[in-house]
Amino acid sequence: MLTKAQGQAFMLERIFDAPKEHVFKAFSEAEHLKNWWGPRGWTLTHCNVDFRPGGSWHYCMKCMDKNQGDFYGFESWGKAVYKEIAAGEKIVYVDYFSDAEGNESTELPPSEVILHFEEADGKTIVRSQSIFHSEDALKTVIEMGMEQGITETWDRLAEHLLSVIKS
Numbered sequence: 001m002l003t004k005a006q007g008q009a010f011m012l013e014r015i016f017d018a019p020k021e022h023v024f025k026a027f028s029e030a031e032h033l034k035n036w037w038g039p040r041g042w043t044l045t046h047c048n049v050d051f052r053p054g055g056s057w058h059y060c061m062k063c064m065d066k067n068q069g070d071f072y073g074f075e076s077w078g079k080a081v082y083k084e085i086a087a088g089e090k091i092v093y094v095d096y097f098s099d100a101e102g103n104e105s106t107e108l109p110p111s112e113v114i115l116h117f118e119e120a121d122g123k124t125i126v127r128s129q130s131i132f133h134s135e136d137a138l139k140t141v142i143e144m145g146m147e148q149g150i151t152e153t154w155d156r157l158a159e160h161l162l163s164v165i166k167s
Helices: 019-029 029-037 065-071 135-143 146-166
Strands: 001-006 009-016 042-049 056-063 075-085 090-097 110-121 123-132
Touching: 009 135, 009 146, 019 029, 019 075, 019 090, 019 123, 029 042, 029 056, 029 065, 029 135, 029 146, 042 075, 110 135, 123 135, 135 146
Parallel strands: none
Antiparallel strands: 001 009, 009 123, 042 056, 056 075, 075 090, 090 110, 110 123
16 A cells, blocks of 8 residues: 655555445445444444435444553544545545544544545555645644554455455
8 A cells, every 4th residue: 555645635545456346335335334444453333324425424433452452442433524426436525533423523633535446457446635734634643543544444445345255
C-alpha cells in the first residue's frame, strides 16, 4: 500500500485482488464493513449504513484484543456523512469522530474522504484522499496512529475480499 501525507491531505493507494464490484460493495454495505473495518483486534459492535448522498454510516469500533493493553475494551465511535456516490466508481463523504448518539466531535478533526475505484485486469485499484482543514489537523490524527490503523484495516479488507470470492 502506498501512503503519503502532504499538506492537509493523506493519500492511500492499494491494489486489491478482487473485481471492482466486490470492492465497492465492501465499502458500501454493512454486512461487509462489519467483517473488516478497523485495525486488528478491533470489532464493529455497531454498524448502521444509509448509503446514499445525505445518508450516513454510524459505527463503533471496540478493542477486543486483551494484548492491546489499555486499549482493551475501548470504544471508538465514528460517523461518515455521504456527499457523493457514483456506483462502482467513487464515494465522497465527510468522516467524523462521534459519540454513540451520532453527535459529531468538536475536539477531533473531521476530514473529507474521496475514494476512487478503478478496474485493472480483474483487480481493483482503490485511491483514497482524506483532506483535513489544516496541516495540524492531519498531524493530530497521524500522531493518533491513523497510518498503522488504516494499513491494518485495508489488510483486513484484502483478507475479507479473498474470503468472499472463494465462497
